[in-house]
Amino acid sequence: MIYWEQMNARPTPTGPAKLLHLHWPLLLLLCAVCATGFLMLYSVAGGELDRWAQPQMTRFALGLFVLFVVAMIHVDFWKKIAPIAYLGGLALLVAVEFVGAVGMGAQRWIDIGPLRLQPSEVMKVSLVMMLAAYYSWLPPEKVSRPFWVAIPLALIALPTLLVLKQPDLGTSILLVAGGCVVMFLAGVSWWYWGPAIAGAVGTVWAVMASKGTEWQILKDYQYRRIDTFLDPSLDPMGAGYHITQATIALGAGGVSGRGFMQGTQSRLNFLPEKHTDFIFTSLAEQFGLIGGLTLLGLYTAIILFCLLSAFQNRDRFGALMTGGLTATFFFFFAVNMAMVMGLAPVVGVPLPLVSYGGSAMLVLLGAFGLIQSAHVHRPRGALR
Template sequence: MTYLEYNVKTVPSGWRKVLALNWPLVLLLSSVACIGFLMLYSVAGGSWTPWAEPQAKRYVLGLAVMILAGMVPIWFWRNMALVFYALAFLLLVLVELFGSVGMGAQRWIDLGFMRLQPSELMKISLVVFLAAYYDWLPLSRTSRPLWVALPIIIILAPTALTLMQPDLGTALLLMIAGGLMMFLAGVHWAYFATVISAGIGGIYAVFQSRGTDWQLLKDYQFRRIDTFLDPSSDPLGAGYHITQAKIAMGSGGWTGRGFMQGTQSRLNFLPEKHTDFIFNTLAEEFGFVGGISLLALYVLILFFCITAALQNRDRFSSLLILGIGLTFFLFYAVNMSMVMGLAPVVGVPLPLVSYGGSAMLVLMLAFGLVQSAHVHRPR
């Protein structure tokens, strides 16, 4: 028995759980969040308001939520999986009925002290529910048609509600995250080949529907696709966002213009500089070095999740950690691809860096579940 193991075993149970938390993961999350505070301070012109200060308060609250969630036994989260999914689904329905509208989309429920975006909660609830489902389901039934159809319905129902808001980016993330959970659980590859083939056919149908009575996407979503394919076709209209984003990234060079010296963000050429395009502000002020440093922190967080999942001998915990880790990967991969012109602009925020209350708190709760699986893993 090592000195550390001896001391952990001699402290009270509550403190033992605190010491058993994955503190390197906490440090990595805090480092990324501090980069976000710094960037929000910069885009506000050297002021903690209106973005940096509220974001910092939300992170402190989120950190407390993560630690408290990590103290709760993992079996509790497994047993509550259906409740969480049902609650998130109900909130999505309420958004359709009573949701508040912002920037042409109906995605939020106004709680008075904050605006809750239920689709953010569904991203994590879906992963938890599918992890519990495949933990309950015997491995011999994983690829049987009946038991494959049920998770498909579980995935597509909230995806459809999210698409109606409309929120194409989150809808795609829900579908991809759900598909990854099915793949991790061991569903046969033939199902995925079928889905990919159907997806190719769906993309063809989307383009064929343009301008018809049965058009499958909104006009602004088609414009985003056009902009992705050829931003220069409308540099002052639909292509303005990505054009300015590329200018900001390119002007940063290797080491950047310096903190609070970015012209694109300071002169308001860069759109949504505190949310979707905050990575471009970072790249302009700190250059390639700053951008790759943030990416390295994200990769380390993902590495810790994968390592924790592989070391955990509980099927639910392992699936849960991998699902949350890969969902986190999708968040930053899609955002970075989007703002660099490698993917269409779909409105996905940069995790822990972009301004946003719901996304911050839900993500910290998700990592609280990772901590719970780590603390209460079978020894």
């Protein structure tokens, strides 16, 4: 649980002095992960800078600017506009149903001029902001009362159902996971989590039991992904092709890898989605176990720095928002890595800050801008 009160707090920094209070180690780690992404996008494009790496660098520059702007704005502002951000995210998800662009069999994007925006990415952040604002307003003694628990559950369910309809199972999982973490950190009683786990198990049973019936819950291709996860050899040239080729690439890398731009699976185009969802397998093929663990180490350091900032923050909204966004980021890369290593079904979740993609890059850096804003403007003083 995260709940602090401030006492005799010193003023937070103002003006240019805010730059000195940024979490610079965290920022350097983010740059290191993004640089890894540029390197891999250059590699999987066969040494072509303009194909994927250059556009990603441009998005990173824009995202870094967004991060600094968001970080310099007082965290109280983000608290005030959290409901607007949430409602705006919902409106965008509804708009996808009517004017959304279709790609790879899913309707998930909205074209805004030259930018193709994925509203579900925005909702990952705005949902956490909304829940953090809700619990910063709610008195602690009401946190575990049924009525006040039902409200955040509804806030989580609305966008999750809209995203499931697109369909996008991976992002739906991230929304639920991030929202539940905020509820847990806010202090919702342990008595709710037992039934919640039982409900999750029941949902999995219902999903599997509904297969082939009139009330089938998931799409046919999603069931094929589950079957393939359980036994990729069922359809090695069809539904199991992705995970089969990913497994070959991972194994081919060994301990130290084949070498930069020497990965045959990606260079000869055996590896599907090599610049998006399966870019980690290309990294592992080229740089081996050492390269994979290095990237995982960078991610772990980011998580630890963010969690430390959250638990040191005496502002309830800032602490909960930081904790929720950190959890969302963790689930983001954990699901992707588990997916490409055959430890989880393929659900279409890219590797954060490494995979090619505009919406994810901009939204993630904006989210880290919010974490920086909470860090810079945190109350400074003794605890009571």
